[in-house]
Amino acid sequence: MGRETSIPGRPALRVGPASWVVRLRPVLVPVIAFGLLVLAMAVNLGRGDFPIGVGDVLAVLLGGGDDTHAYIVLELRLPRALTGALVGAALALAGAITQSIARNPLASPDILGVTAGAGVGAVAVIMLGGSAGGISGGIAEFGLPAAALGGGLVAALFVFAISWQRGIDGYRLVLVGLGITAVLVAIKFYLLTLSEVADAGRAMVWITGSLNGRGWEHVTPVALALLVLVPLALFAARPLGGLQFGDDTARGLGIRVNGSRAALILIAVALAATATASAGPVEFVALATPQIAMRMAGTPQPPLLGSAVLGAALTVSADVIARTAFGVVELPAGIVTAVIGAPYLMYLLVRRYREVRT
Amino acid sequence: MERSVTVATPSGSRRSPRSGVAPQQADATVRRRRRRLIGLLVLVLVLLASVLASIAIGSKPIALADVWHALATPTGTEDDIVIGSLRVPRTMLGLVVGISLGVAGALMQGHTRNPLADPGLLGVNQGAAFAIVLSIFMLRTDDIYTLVWFGFAGALVATVAVFALGSVGRGGPTPVTLALAGAAISALLYALTSALVLLDAQSLEAFRFWRSGSLAGRDPEIVLQVLPFLVAGLVLALVNSPGLNALSLGEDVARSLGQSVMLTRVVGIAAVTLLTGAAVSACGPIGFVGLVVPHMARAITGPDYRWLLPYSGLLGAIMLLVADVVGRVVARPGELQVGIMLALVGAPFFLVLVRRRRLVRL
Numbered sequence: 096m097g098r099e100t101s102i103p104g105r106p107a108l109r110v111g112p113a114s115w116v117v118r119l120r121p122v123l124v125p126v127i128a129f130g131l132l133v134l135a136m137a138v139n140l141g142r143g144d145f146p147i148g149v150g151d152v153l154a155v156l157l158g159g160g161d162d163t164h165a166y167i168v169l170e171l172r173l174p175r176a177l178t179g180a181l182v183g184a185a186l187a188l189a190g191a192i193t194q195s196i197a198r199n200p201l202a203s204p205d206i207l208g209v210t211a212g213a214g215v216g217a218v219a220v221i222m223l224g225g226s227a228g229g230i231s232g233g234i235a236e237f238g239l240p241a242a243a244l245g246g247g248l249v250a251a252l253f254v255f256a257i258s259w260q261r262g263i264d265g266y267r268l269v270l271v272g273l274g275i276t277a278v279l280v281a282i283k284f285y286l287l288t289l290s291e292v293a294d295a296g297r298a299m300v301w302i303t304g305s306l307n308g309r310g311w312e313h314v315t316p317v318a319l320a321l322l323v324l325v326p327l328a329l330f331a332a333r334p335l336g337g338l339q340f341g342d343d344t345a346r347g348l349g350i351r352v353n354g355s356r357a358a359l360i361l362i363a364v365a366l367a368a369t370a371t372a373s374a375g376p377v378e379f380v381a382l383a384t385p386q387i388a389m390r391m392a393g394t395p396q397p398p399l400l401g402s403a404v405l406g407a408a409l410t411v412s413a414d415v416i417a418r419t420a421f422g423v424v425e426l427p428a429g430i431v432t433a434v435i436g437a438p439y440l441m442y443l444l445v446r447r448y449r450e451v452r453t
Numbered sequence: 454m455e456r457s458v459t460v461a462t463p464s465g466s467r468r469s470p471r472s473g474v475a476p477q478q479a480d481a482t483v484r485r486r487r488r489r490l491i492g493l494l495v496l497v498l499v500l501l502a503s504v505l506a507s508i509a510i511g512s513k514p515i516a517l518a519d520v521w522h523a524l525a526t527p528t529g530t531e532d533d534i535v536i537g538s539l540r541v542p543r544t545m546l547g548l549v550v551g552i553s554l555g556v557a558g559a560l561m562q563g564h565t566r567n568p569l570a571d572p573g574l575l576g577v578n579q580g581a582a583f584a585i586v587l588s589i590f591m592l593r594t595d596d597i598y599t600l601v602w603f604g605f606a607g608a609l610v611a612t613v614a615v616f617a618l619g620s621v622g623r624g625g626p627t628p629v630t631l632a633l634a635g636a637a638i639s640a641l642l643y644a645l646t647s648a649l650v651l652l653d654a655q656s657l658e659a660f661r662f663w664r665s666g667s668l669a670g671r672d673p674e675i676v677l678q679v680l681p682f683l684v685a686g687l688v689l690a691l692v693n694s695p696g697l698n699a700l701s702l703g704e705d706v707a708r709s710l711g712q713s714v715m716l717t718r719v720v721g722i723a724a725v726t727l728l729t730g731a732a733v734s735a736c737g738p739i740g741f742v743g744l745v746v747p748h749m750a751r752a753i754t755g756p757d758y759r760w761l762l763p764y765s766g767l768l769g770a771i772m773l774l775v776a777d778v779v780g781r782v783v784a785r786p787g788e789l790q791v792g793i794m795l796a797l798v799g800a801p802f803f804l805v806l807v808r809r810r811r812l813v814r815l
Contacts, residue, residue, distance in 0.1 A: 201633065257804055267807060270569075273636055274803040277740070281796030285789060378640065424652050433644035440637040441618055444630055 113333065121392040124401035128388075132180060132408035139176045139415045140168050178309040178373060179414045179428065180407040181317040183380055185370035187406020188328060190381030191388070191397035192363040195335050196356055197268060200443055203382035204247075204367035207272040210381075211279035212250025213371035215286070216242035222286050240316045240372040247368030250275060251360065306374055306414050306428050313373045320369040325403070328362045331355065332399055339396055377413075377429045379436020380406050386443065489760050492753055496767040500548075503774040507544040508536060510778050542673035547774045547791075549676060550736055553683045553728040555769020556690050556762050558743020559750065560728075563697045563758055564721045565616070567631050568748070568806060572608075572729045573740025575635035579642040580611025581733035583649075590649050601679060605730035612722060612729075614638055679731040686727030687766070693720045694758040701756060739792050741799025742769050748806070 108115045140152045147164055154160040155168045190203040204210050220242040258264070258271040334350040345352050367381060384406040385397030391405075392398045413431040509520045515532050522528075523536040554572065561570040561577075572578050584607025585600050592599065618634035696717035699707040704714050732739070750764035773791060776798065780789035 206636075257808065260808070270632060270807045271804060273574075273632060274800050274807060277796050277803070278800040281793045281800070285793050285797075378644070421652055426648055426651055430644045430648045430651075433640055434648070437637050437641035437644065440640075441634065444618060444633055444637065 121394055121398050121401065124388055124392040124398060125404045127391075128401060128404040128408050132404060132411060135408055135411040135415060136176050136180065139179075139411055139418070140172045142415065142419050143167075143172065174311050174314050175306050175309045175414070176411055177314045178317065179306050179411045181314065181321055182306075182370040182374040182377060183384075183406040183408070183410025184403040185317060185321055185324075185366040185406075186377060186381040186410075187384035187388075188325065188399060188403040189363040189367040189370070190406075191385035191399050191402035192328060192332065192335075192359050192366075193381075194385050195332075195396045196338065196359055196363075198339060199266075199269070200386050201269050201382070201440075202272075203379075203385075204363065205376070205378060205382055206269055206276070208250040208254050208275040208279060209247045209364050209367045210371045210376045211276045211283070213243035213247035213368040214376055215250075215279050215283050216244070216246025216368075217372050217375075218283050218286050219246070240320070240369050243372030244365060244368040247364050247371065248361075250279060251364045255360075306417075307425055309374070317369055317373045320365065324362055324366050324369075328359070328366070329399060331358050331362060335359070335396065375427070375429060377410060378433040379440070380410055380432050383436045383439045384409055386439075489754055493760075493763060493767070496764065496771070500767055500771050500774075503771050503778070504544055504548065506778050507547060507774045508540045511535070511540060511781055538673065542676060543777075544774065545676045546736060547777050548770050549680060549683050550732045550739065551742060551770030551773030552766040553686060553732045553769075554739060554742040554773070555746040555750075555765040555767070556687060557725050557728040557732070558745075558769070559747040559758070559762055559765035560690055560693065560697070560721055560725050561743065562747050563701060563761075564718065564725075565631060566701065569632050569744070569803070571741065571744030572725070573738060573742075574632060574639075574744060574803075575615045576611045576638035576642060577608050577615070577725070577729045578733050578738030578740065579639045579646070580607040580609075580614075581605075581730050582738050583607055583642040583646045584610075585734060586646050586649050590653055598678060601682060601731060601734040604734035605682075605726055608730040608733065609722070609726045611638060611642065612725060675735050679735045682727050682731040686724050686731065689720055689724035689727065690762055691759075693717060693724055694762050697721065697758040698756075701758070737792070739773070739795060741795045741803070742772055745799050745802045746772060748802075 106117055108117050137149050137152055140156075141147045141149055145167055147167065151160055151164050152168055155165050160168075186204070189209075193202050193204060193207065194200055196202075217239055220239050254268065254272050254275050257275070258268045260267070334345070334352075334355040337345045337348040337350045338352065338356065340348075342352050370377070385402040388401040388405045389395075389397045392401050410428060410432065413435065414428040417426040417428045417431045508524070509515065509517060513532075513535055515523075515536065519530075519532045520536060523530075523533040524541075527533040527537055557572050558570070561572060561575065562568060564570075581604040584603040587607075588594065588600055588603035594600070615631065615634050615638055618630075618638070696707075696712055699710050699712040700714065700717055702710075707717075708714055746768045747761065747765050750761050750768055754760040754764050773795070776794040777791045780791055780794040783789060
């Protein structure tokens with residue numbers, strides 16, 4: 096997709112040096128996904144021990160409604176639903192970026208060890224920083240996401256350094272990611288054994304990828320991160336179209352290959368780590384969503400915006416199922432996403448090896 | 454007929470034809486066999502030493518003389534009770550589980566011809582764990598004899614599923630597809646297991662023992678209860694080894710040598726299922742032993758499975774016991790579960806394997 100080419104029937108939109116090809120399906124996907132998201136949010140806000148009708152929920156959101164409804168919706172359910180949406184969006188966006196860069200549908204932050212690394216960082220803060228009173232205030236709002244970010248970055252560095260042998264081979268990258276993930280999970284459990292029971296309990300809830308008991312303090316970090324990172328990602332993603340043709344062609348198109356790739360990976364790691372810090376590892380959202388969005392949109396690589404919105408919708412839907420499908424017991428949303436996502440990974444394996452033999 | 458049998462097992466066997474082989478070659482065969490026997494003896498000695506270490510070292514320091522006293526003439530002192538009712542059963546458990554996991558790993562690598570195969574990585578452990586938790590959830594039982602059968606069923610289903618999933622496509626299973634299929638199945642089963650456990654307090658209580666993979670706090674009876682299954686699995690594995698040798702030349706060659714490929718595969722999968730299912734029902738999913746140990750054994754013995762399997766068993770037991778002892782020492786007064794210790798040692802090994810330019814061809 097060179098900058099000056101134009102394809103008949105696909106009108107280009109040009110703003111200064113930037114240009115897009117405008118097509119209907121890629122535009123429709125975020126719109127449809129947004130509709131799904133709104134629907135899932137409405138159901139999520141309404142259902143629970145105290146059912147509230149969709150009309151009342153809307154009334155509260157628009158500033159009206161009675162006090163009970165307002166309290167339940169705004170203080171109890173909205174933070175949780177928002178956390179789910181933001182976390183899902185961040186993970187899916189991270190997955191879309193890594194999959195595009197590696198040109199490999201299996202290269203998601205889950206499999207590359209980024210989420211596991213973020214997990215170790217966050218558990219370390221909960222365990223080592225949280226003494227008797229537990230974590231609160233500054234540590235909770237700033238320390239946890241920062242530690243998760245550090246852990247994710249270090250894990251990503253390790254994975255890339257170890258799999259580097261005169262360039263990165265996609266499959267070696269994935270296998271190294273699996274190995275590093277195993278080490279990190281072991282370290283996480285080791286940290287858990289070190290700690291006191293109360294800390295361990297809190298960390299366990301976090302580890303299963305639960306959205307339970309999320310307050311506004313969990314929403315803020317992800318929201319801020321998304322506010323900064325999404326525009327950055329969209330801006331930095333411009334060379335992606337050229338990168339997918341391979342390093343040499345991309346260089347020929349005038350793209351600074353290593354620089355733009357490093358910047359994008361950094362952004363993806365930051366997104367995945369922030370999401371993991373606020374909700375724990377919500378499995379497979381980052382792996383499956385970009386691929387689904389890509390097939391819906393009919394684009395050659397995962398669409399960033401579509402993936403993000405779809406990720407939000409899927410995560411909130413998974414949380415609705417996890418919360419309400421099993422009677423009184425609430426399951427972590429991460430379990431539902433894993434039960435949906437793991438078969439999808441199997442499908443990817445089967446399909447990929449039918450089509451291309453490497 | 455006689456002749457075709459001798460050709461089927463050419464290397465280092467008793468039946469290797471003396472006539473027609475150059476004298477120095479026959480000599481080399483004898484020498485190699487002696488070296489392997491000596492190696493086996495050394496491993497047995499090391500194993501004995503690690504058994505002793507596992508009995509003598511723990512969070513309560515006990516003098517060696519008292520250890521001997523407790524083993525030879527127990528009189529019911531505090532130390533005697535610690536050793537007799539805690540450390541000896543734990544050591545025995547580590548011994549049998551280590552042997553079976555090592556042998557199971559070697560069998561899986563042989564049958565998949567995949568250097569990354571391991572009951573843990575390929576999801577067999579998770580399959581057994583899920584089936585066990587499911588049976589606790591449905592049947593409300595904690596009788597090990599019932600559970601062990603469910604463990605077998607789960608291990609079997611997971612094994613077959615991983616193979617089916619990994620071998621789709623014209624090229625058959627490659628290391629990468631198998632490892633990824635294993636990861637996908639593990640993730641699915643782990644999520645399902647967690648869901649069951651969270652839904653039901655009784656399963657949670659029972660499951661706590663399985664999740665982390667630990668030798669500590671098991672019922673001393675468990676060793677005796679799973680022992681028959683492990684022995685059956687080991688016998689099947691040893692019976693399987695000549696067939697596995699032929700299979701490692703490729704299915705077509707094995708078939709042309711008069712080997713029943715189907716039968717060999719079925720016996721192999723039965724052995725893996727028995728060994729892994731029993732090991733997991735006894736002490737939960739323990740990974741990486743089955744991955745690392747066969748490679749160490751192969752470095753000593755070469756590719757002959759009749760030697761590789763016993764070596765893997767001994768090395769597996771040594772590795773598990775040593776990891777368990779180290780786990781007790783590094784985190785005093787608490788202890789580190791053996792599963793964690795093994796992951797810390799085994800995963801870097803896995804990375805080294807992956808980084809090799811060409812994986813070992815099996």
